[in-house]
Amino acid sequence: MFQNFFLTAWRNLKRNRVFSAINILGLSLGMTVALTIGLWVYHEYSFDKFLPGYDQIYQVRRNFDSNGEILNFTTTSLKLADALKQVPEIERVIVSDWMGTHGLMVGDRKLNFRGAVADGEFLEAFRYPMVKGSPGVSLKDAYSIVISESMAKAFFGSEDPINKTIRYENRHDLKVTGVLKDVPANSTFQFSFIIPLAYMEQTYDYMKGARQSFGNNSWQQFVQLKPGSNPALVAEKVRLITRSEQGYNAQHSEVVLQPMERWHLYSKYVNGKDSGGFIEYIRIFCIIGVAVLLIGCINFVNLSTARSEKRAREVGVRKAIGSLRGELVIQFMLESFLMTFIAFLLACVLLELALPLFNQLAGKSVAVPYREPLYWIALLGLVLITALAAGAKPALYLSAFRPVQVLKGKVQHGTSSSLSRKILVVTQFTCSIALIVSTIVIYNQVQFAKNRPTGFDTNRLMVTWSNGDIPKNYTALRNELLQSKIITDITTASSPATEIYWHSGVDNWPGMYPNENIEMATVVIGQDYFRTMGIKFREGHDFTSLDDTTKVIFNQAAMTQMRIKDPIGKLITWNEKRYEISGVIEDALIASPFAAAEPMMFLTEPGTQGCLIYRLADKVPAATAISKLTAIFNRYNPSFSYDYSFADHDYAQKFNLEQMIGKLSGIFALLAICISCLGLFGLAAYMAEQRNKEIGIRKVLGASVGQVWMLLSKDFAILVFISILISTPVAWYFLQHWLSGYDYRVTIGAEVFIIAGILALLITLATVSFQSVRAALANPVSSLKDE
Numbered sequence: 001m002f003q004n005f006f007l008t009a010w011r012n013l014k015r016n017r018v019f020s021a022i023n024i025l026g027l028s029l030g031m032t033v034a035l036t037i038g039l040w041v042y043h044e045y046s047f048d049k050f051l052p053g054y055d056q057i058y059q060v061r062r063n064f065d066s067n068g069e070i071l072n073f074t075t076t077s078l079k080l081a082d083a084l085k086q087v088p089e090i091e092r093v094i095v096s097d098w099m100g101t102h103g104l105m106v107g108d109r110k111l112n113f114r115g116a117v118a119d120g121e122f123l124e125a126f127r128y129p130m131v132k133g134s135p136g137v138s139l140k141d142a143y144s145i146v147i148s149e150s151m152a153k154a155f156f157g158s159e160d161p162i163n164k165t166i167r168y169e170n171r172h173d174l175k176v177t178g179v180l181k182d183v184p185a186n187s188t189f190q191f192s193f194i195i196p197l198a199y200m201e202q203t204y205d206y207m208k209g210a211r212q213s214f215g216n217n218s219w220q221q222f223v224q225l226k227p228g229s230n231p232a233l234v235a236e237k238v239r240l241i242t243r244s245e246q247g248y249n250a251q252h253s254e255v256v257l258q259p260m261e262r263w264h265l266y267s268k269y270v271n272g273k274d275s276g277g278f279i280e281y282i283r284i285f286c287i288i289g290v291a292v293l294l295i296g297c298i299n300f301v302n303l304s305t306a307r308s309e310k311r312a313r314e315v316g317v318r319k320a321i322g323s324l325r326g327e328l329v330i331q332f333m334l335e336s337f338l339m340t341f342i343a344f345l346l347a348c349v350l351l352e353l354a355l356p357l358f359n360q361l362a363g364k365s366v367a368v369p370y371r372e373p374l375y376w377i378a379l380l381g382l383v384l385i386t387a388l389a390a391g392a393k394p395a396l397y398l399s400a401f402r403p404v405q406v407l408k409g410k411v412q413h414g415t416s417s418s419l420s421r422k423i424l425v426v427t428q429f430t431c432s433i434a435l436i437v438s439t440i441v442i443y444n445q446v447q448f449a450k451n452r453p454t455g456f457d458t459n460r461l462m463v464t465w466s467n468g469d470i471p472k473n474y475t476a477l478r479n480e481l482l483q484s485k486i487i488t489d490i491t492t493a494s495s496p497a498t499e500i501y502w503h504s505g506v507d508n509w510p511g512m513y514p515n516e517n518i519e520m521a522t523v524v525i526g527q528d529y530f531r532t533m534g535i536k537f538r539e540g541h542d543f544t545s546l547d548d549t550t551k552v553i554f555n556q557a558a559m560t561q562m563r564i565k566d567p568i569g570k571l572i573t574w575n576e577k578r579y580e581i582s583g584v585i586e587d588a589l590i591a592s593p594f595a596a597a598e599p600m601m602f603l604t605e606p607g608t609q610g611c612l613i614y615r616l617a618d619k620v621p622a623a624t625a626i627s628k629l630t631a632i633f634n635r636y637n638p639s640f641s642y643d644y645s646f647a648d649h650d651y652a653q654k655f656n657l658e659q660m661i662g663k664l665s666g667i668f669a670l671l672a673i674c675i676s677c678l679g680l681f682g683l684a685a686y687m688a689e690q691r692n693k694e695i696g697i698r699k700v701l702g703a704s705v706g707q708v709w710m711l712l713s714k715d716f717a718i719l720v721f722i723s724i725l726i727s728t729p730v731a732w733y734f735l736q737h738w739l740s741g742y743d744y745r746v747t748i749g750a751e752v753f754i755i756a757g758i759l760a761l762l763i764t765l766a767t768v769s770f771q772s773v774r775a776a777l778a779n780p781v782s783s784l785k786d787e
Helices: 002-015 017-045 078-084 149-156 197-203 231-238 278-306 308-320 325-362 373-398 403-407 414-450 470-483 529-533 556-562 622-636 647-690 692-700 705-739 750-777 780-784
Strands: 057-066 069-073 090-096 101-106 109-118 130-132 144-148 165-168 172-180 193-196 220-225 253-259 268-270 273-276 461-465 487-493 503-506 518-525 537-540 551-555 571-574 577-585 600-604 611-616
Touching: 017 278, 017 325, 017 373, 017 647, 057 518, 078 090, 078 220, 101 149, 109 149, 109 197, 144 149, 144 165, 149 172, 172 197, 193 197, 220 231, 231 253, 278 325, 278 373, 278 414, 278 647, 325 373, 325 647, 414 647, 414 705, 414 750, 461 647, 470 487, 470 622, 487 518, 487 529, 503 571, 518 556, 529 611, 551 556, 556 577, 556 600, 647 705, 647 750, 705 750
Parallel strands: 109 193, 144 172, 518 600, 551 577
Antiparallel strands: 057 069, 057 220, 057 253, 090 109, 090 220, 101 109, 101 165, 130 172, 144 193, 165 172, 268 273, 461 611, 487 611, 503 518, 537 577, 551 600, 571 577
C-alpha cells in the first residue's frame, strides 16, 4: 500500500513541476535559514561546555553602588581571593590576568602570543585537554610555562618542547612543563600559553602590596565549588565579604558569582544582575529562523489548497471506489513528506555553500557537527515538523471533499478557504516587512553612532604596548621618533586610546553628600597625552610635568556628576591622598560609542605606562611610516617584534556586533521576501488560470492590458497593504525595546515604515505582474473556444 502511495505522490510531483519546484525551493530556503541559525545558536550555547565540571565554576564579580546606580565590574583584588579561600564550600580560587599579548623568544626567533598569568591550579579547575604534562604539577614551579600545540610547533617544530626554555618579555627564561591542545573557538578564554601567578609575585615589585587591600582591583578571579554545594548559599556567604575593610568605598561594594554557563550569553548587568547580552540577539534570530521557515510552509499550504480543484476529482473517484479518508490523509501527507525531504536535501547543499559566507560575515567558526547524534535527531525533527506544518492543512482539506458533489462538478471552495489563504499571505508579508524595517533601523542606529562626535581624533593614531626594553629606553625612543618626523606626538597611558582598563572611586570632593560615592574611569597618563589624543580642555591646563603628582584632571561628565562648579584649584581626595584639580577636558567617547560619556579622572606619575600612543604625520604614507617605525622599535626593543594597532580600526570594532546583526537581518529579510514572492508567483499563476475565461471575455469587450493587470494585481496589493498596517506597530514595539538598551540612539520615524512598505509593495507588484501581463496578452480565442 505504501509503495502505491509513494508512486502516486511521485507522479503528482512530476505532473505539477512548476508548483512542485516553487514549494521545494521555498521550503529549502526556509530550512536553510533555520539550519544556519540553529547551528549558530548551538555554537553560541556550546561556549565552555566542553570543559568537565564547568557547572561548578563561577566568575567573581563586584557590584558597586555609585549614587544609586549599580555598576558591575569583573576586576577583583588578590585580598578578595585570599578571603574566598576561607569559605568551606569553595574548593579552589583561581586568579588570572586579562590574557593579553606578550613577546616570547627562543634563540633568535621572536613571536607575539596571547597568554595568561594564572594560579597554579588553573588547569585543575579549567580542565583544558593536555597533550603533555599534568594539570596538577605543570604550573607549580614559578618559572614554568605551559604552551599550546600551535605555539610548540611555531617555536620547536616537531621536537619535544618539554623542559626546553622560552624567554618571556625578555626578562626570564621559563621552562616548558606542559603542552595543551589548541583552545577551541567556543572557549571564553583564548590563550596560547599560561605562566603561574607565582612568577609575577617573585619578579614584579608592584605585586608585594597587592594582597593588602580590597581596593586594589587589578585581576579577574573564579571559584570552583565543591560537589554538592548550594550556589545560592555560597553567593550569600561571600556577598558582603569586602565590607570588613574600611576605606576604598568597600561599604558600597558587594561580591556576586556568575556561573560559567552564563558568561558568554549574559554579559550585560542591570541593577547588579545579569539580565541580558548576546542572548538577546540569539532570541531574536531564533524568532527569525522560525518565521522564515514558517513563510516557506505557508507557500506550501496556500498553493496546495488553491489547487484543490485539480485534485478534487481524484479524491472523489478514490472515495467512490472505497478509499477511506484516513488513507487519503496518509496519501497527501506522504506527498508533503516527499517534497519536504527533497527540500531538505537541497537545504543541506545550500547550507554547505552558505556556512563559509556566514562565518566570514559573523566572524564565527560554525561547522556542521556530523558526528553528533543530537544533530541528526534535530534534523529528523526539523523534517517531521516542517512536513506536518506544511502538509497537515492541505491533507485534511483535500480529504474532506464529498465524492457525490465532486463528481457532479459542484466543488464549493467557500469564503473560508480564500480567507485562510489571504490570512497566510498577510502573515508572510508581515514577517518580511518587519525584517526589512529592522534592517533599516539597525543600519540607522549604527550610522547614528558612527557620526557621533567622539571628542578625540582617531585619524592616524596608533597604539603599541610598552613591553620589553621600551620602558627603560622610552626617552631615547621618543626623541628619535619625534626627530624622524614620522610622528607628530607621542605619549603613554595605562589604557589604550579606545579602552578603559581601570575604574576607581573618589573618596572625597567639595559638596559631597554624606555616604555618597562615585566610581569613575581612571587613567594614568604620560607627557602630552591630551595633545596626542586630540582632546580639548574646557578650562584649566594640562599637567606641567610627570612629577606633577598632586594634580588631577577630570572630564566634564565627572564634574557634572560631582556637581562641582568653578573646579580649578579645588581639592579632592583619592586613595587617601589630596589632589588639586588643574583642568577639565571635553567629554571623549573612549569606551562605548552608544553610551553617554562616562566620568573620567586622569593622573600622572613618573615612569612609562603600559601603552604607547602616537600619531603619524599627515604627509607620511602609512606603509612607509610602519616600515621606518619597525626599524626604530626593533633597535630600542630588540627582543620583541614590533606590534601596533590603529585607533580608528579599534574604534570601528565597537560597531562589529551591531553591523553583523544588521547584515544578517538584511540577508534574512531578503530571503523572507523572496520566499514570500515565490508563493505569490504561484498564487498569481493559479488565479490567472482560474480566471482565464473571465479575462478572455473582458478582452473581447475591450479591456486593456493595464485593466487586466490591475484586476489580477489589486488583491495582492491590498493584502500587502494590510501587512504593512499590521507589521508597523509590531516592529515599532520590538525595535523600541531593542533601542532602549542604548543611551545614545536613533528615533524611529514614519519614513522607515513607508520605505519598507513601498519596497514590499513594489516587489509584490513586480512578482505578480509577470503572470498578470502574461494573462492579459493571451489570445482570448484560446480561452473561449469551448464555450
